[in-house]
Amino acid sequence: MKLLDVQIFPNGGNGWKSDLLTFGEGITQLYGPNGSGKTPLIQSIAFCLGHPCVFRNDIYERCGYTELRVETIIGTLKIKRVFSRDVDIFVTNESGEIQRFLNELEYSQFLFGVLGIEKSNLVTNGNKMGAAYLSSMLPIFYLDQDDGYQKLYSPPSNFIKDQFSEMMRMIFRLPTKHSFDAKKGKFRAKESLDFLDTQVEEMRRKVEVARENTVSTETSYDDIVEEIKVLESELDTLRSSGASHDDSISILDKLIGSQNRSIQNLDSEISGLNKRNFSIHQIVKEINTEIETLNLNEEARRVFLSFNEICGSSKCQLFSSSSDSYGKNLLYLKDQLKDLVRNAEIDRVKIEQLEIKKTVIETQVSELVNERNTTLEKSDISSLIDAISAIKNRVFDLQFQKEDIEKIQLLEKKYVEVLSKRGFALDKYQSFSSTGVSNPDIIKLRADLRDKFLRWLDVLDTNNVSRDITFRDDFSPVLGTEVISQLKGSTRTRAVLAFHAALLELISSYEVDSFQFLILDTPKQHETHHCDLDQYIKELKKLTNSSGIQVIFSTTEYHYDGDEFDKEWVPVYPGKKQNMFLSELSS
Numbered sequence: 001m002k003l004l005d006v007q008i009f010p011n012g013g014n015g016w017k018s019d020l021l022t023f024g025e026g027i028t029q030l031y032g033p034n035g036s037g038k039t040p041l042i043q044s045i046a047f048c049l050g051h052p053c054v055f056r057n058d059i060y061e062r063c064g065y066t067e068l069r070v071e072t073i074i075g076t077l078k079i080k081r082v083f084s085r086d087v088d089i090f091v092t093n094e095s096g097e098i099q100r101f102l103n104e105l106e107y108s109q110f111l112f113g114v115l116g117i118e119k120s121n122l123v124t125n126g127n128k129m130g131a132a133y134l135s136s137m138l139p140i141f142y143l144d145q146d147d148g149y150q151k152l153y154s155p156p157s158n159f160i161k162d163q164f165s166e167m168m169r170m171i172f173r174l175p176t177k178h179s180f181d182a183k184k185g186k187f188r189a190k191e192s193l194d195f196l197d198t199q200v201e202e203m204r205r206k207v208e209v210a211r212e213n214t215v216s217t218e219t220s221y222d223d224i225v226e227e228i229k230v231l232e233s234e235l236d237t238l239r240s241s242g243a244s245h246d247d248s249i250s251i252l253d254k255l256i257g258s259q260n261r262s263i264q265n266l267d268s269e270i271s272g273l274n275k276r277n278f279s280i281h282q283i284v285k286e287i288n289t290e291i292e293t294l295n296l297n298e299e300a301r302r303v304f305l306s307f308n309e310i311c312g313s314s315k316c317q318l319f320s321s322s323s324d325s326y327g328k329n330l331l332y333l334k335d336q337l338k339d340l341v342r343n344a345e346i347d348r349v350k351i352e353q354l355e356i357k358k359t360v361i362e363t364q365v366s367e368l369v370n371e372r373n374t375t376l377e378k379s380d381i382s383s384l385i386d387a388i389s390a391i392k393n394r395v396f397d398l399q400f401q402k403e404d405i406e407k408i409q410l411l412e413k414k415y416v417e418v419l420s421k422r423g424f425a426l427d428k429y430q431s432f433s434s435t436g437v438s439n440p441d442i443i444k445l446r447a448d449l450r451d452k453f454l455r456w457l458d459v460l461d462t463n464n465v466s467r468d469i470t471f472r473d474d475f476s477p478v479l480g481t482e483v484i485s486q487l488k489g490s491t492r493t494r495a496v497l498a499f500h501a502a503l504l505e506l507i508s509s510y511e512v513d514s515f516q517f518l519i520l521d522t523p524k525q526h527e528t529h530h531c532d533l534d535q536y537i538k539e540l541k542k543l544t545n546s547s548g549i550q551v552i553f554s555t556t557e558y559h560y561d562g563d564e565f566d567k568e569w570v571p572v573y574p575g576k577k578q579n580m581f582l583s584e585l586s587s
Contacts, residue, residue, distance in 0.1 A: 011061065026545065027541055028550065028569065029559075036581055037580050037581035050111060051156075067079065068081075128180075132167065136163060136166075144521045161177075190247070193425045411461065445510075459501075460532050463492040
């Protein structure tokens with residue numbers, strides 16, 4: 001989801017309004033002194049996206065509503081929200097259809113649906129059923145000036161168990177950590193997994209049968225298609241009035257040559273299988289010899305056990321390790337033997353099929369040679385007919401081979417699709433059995449997050465924190481032995497800014513459909529050197545160029561010089577003491 005433009009509309013004849021403000025493709029900077037009205041504009045963006053912002057009384061009294069236009073995968077949406085402490089939101093799509101939402105849950109589920117985020121019944125801190133709200137997710141993308149820089153994650157309320165982890169899992173389409181429907185969901189997930197296991201086995205068997213019923217050759221699918229194309233071209237040439245007796249003979253010679261090459265390929269494949277079979281028989285002999293040696297060693301052990309002088313006690317353990325080793329080795333060798341014999345049998349059947357195919361082609365070559373010799377003595381018309389007939393037969397044979405390969409390719413594609421579904425079903429089923437900490441997707445996600453977090457800490461020149469970063473509660477970083485809330489002053493601000501930039505970069509690199517922006521309401525500039533903040537914004541600019549995400553930030557002292565893809569909003573309406581972003585309707 002990308003931001004297009006925003007506008008505040010007045011409430012009554014003496015209300016306050018703003019211009020239609022267009023967001024930049026990259027950076028959007030609200031630059032103005034304290035008290036010029038930057039925060040209401042920043043808040044109105046999050047307000048339209050479902051965040052329960054609290055405005056000052058004069059905004060409720062003088063402003064009627066705000067409109068935000070956003071670009072989504074379902075098209076452009078115009079979101080209108082009335083300035084009220086209650087929820088009253090209108091969403092208009094490109095067709096002009098309007099939906100009205102009067103509670104936060106329904107609106108949250110609507111926007112999550114637009115983003116393709118699956119609805120889940122989560123567990124609240126009171127162990128009751130709950131659901132995620134937009135206000136639970138937006139603090140990952142929106143830092144307000146009061147609480148946004150105090151903690152990594154500052155939602156208006158923290159009512160979901162492991163709420164930050166659950167929001168991260170929703171963004172990256174990972175299984176929930178605490179599902180209220182776990183038992184029912186686990187049962188259904190097991191049913192789905194069992195069904196897909198059966199489908200996987202059926203598709204695997206179909207692929208095997210298709211391969212067994214198709215005699216393989218070294219001719220590739222593309223080569224077959226190309227040969228059909230060439231033969232059809234030659235067929236068109238023969239059908240034309242300019243074809244001669246020599247053309248007919250030449251075509252037959254080409255067909256004979258093509259078939260001889262097929263015979264050579266089959267000979268090569270048969271020879272390779274025979275060599276492999278010979279090697280298998282040699283290995284089988286060696287394994288049988290090894291088995292005989294093991295048996296002899298076991299017999300010797302039993303003979304030694306019969307001598308009381310060597311092992312007189314009935315509980316003698318002198319040869320116990322040898323006995324265990326004998327059993328394990330014998331089982332291993334017999335398993336190997338079984339696999340080798342099975343492979344040898346598969347190769348034998350394949351050789352028989354190839355020999356049959358070779359015989360058929362040799363017969364076809366013999367017929368083509370006889371036909372060629374006979375054609376030498378025939379008239380032009382007769383030779384032409386014979387050549388056309390031979391080409392048609394060859395094309396017919398190639399079409400059969402092509403169809404067989406296409407059938408196998410289609411079955412293999414379906415097999416891969418079922419395997420993919422089965423893998424997702426397994427992940428979902430396993431998520432009910434544990435918290436998912438060992439989930440490989442989460443492990444990779446945390447590793448990537450750690451690398452990006454370290455990079456952004458360096459961008460902000462955050463020196464006095466540990467680089468030994470681990471995670472608790474899935475995604476909350478621990479710097480050495482300190483969590484973010486233990487840091488003070490500018491160090492904490494830098495860590496918070498670095499973490500949210502790392503998250504935004506991670507979301508972009510994983511290409512998940514989510515909010516594609518980071519909104520910063522007046523970063524605490526007195527706690528961050530201008531040069532470090534400048535370096536931070538410029539690095540974010542690089543990220544906007546490479547990934548298409550947007551950065552919106554308000555600023556009082558620091559000023560960013562953007563390019564043609566950036567926007568700068570400044571207050572232009574005269575106020576009592578300074579220019580303002582909002583103007584009175586009557587003025």
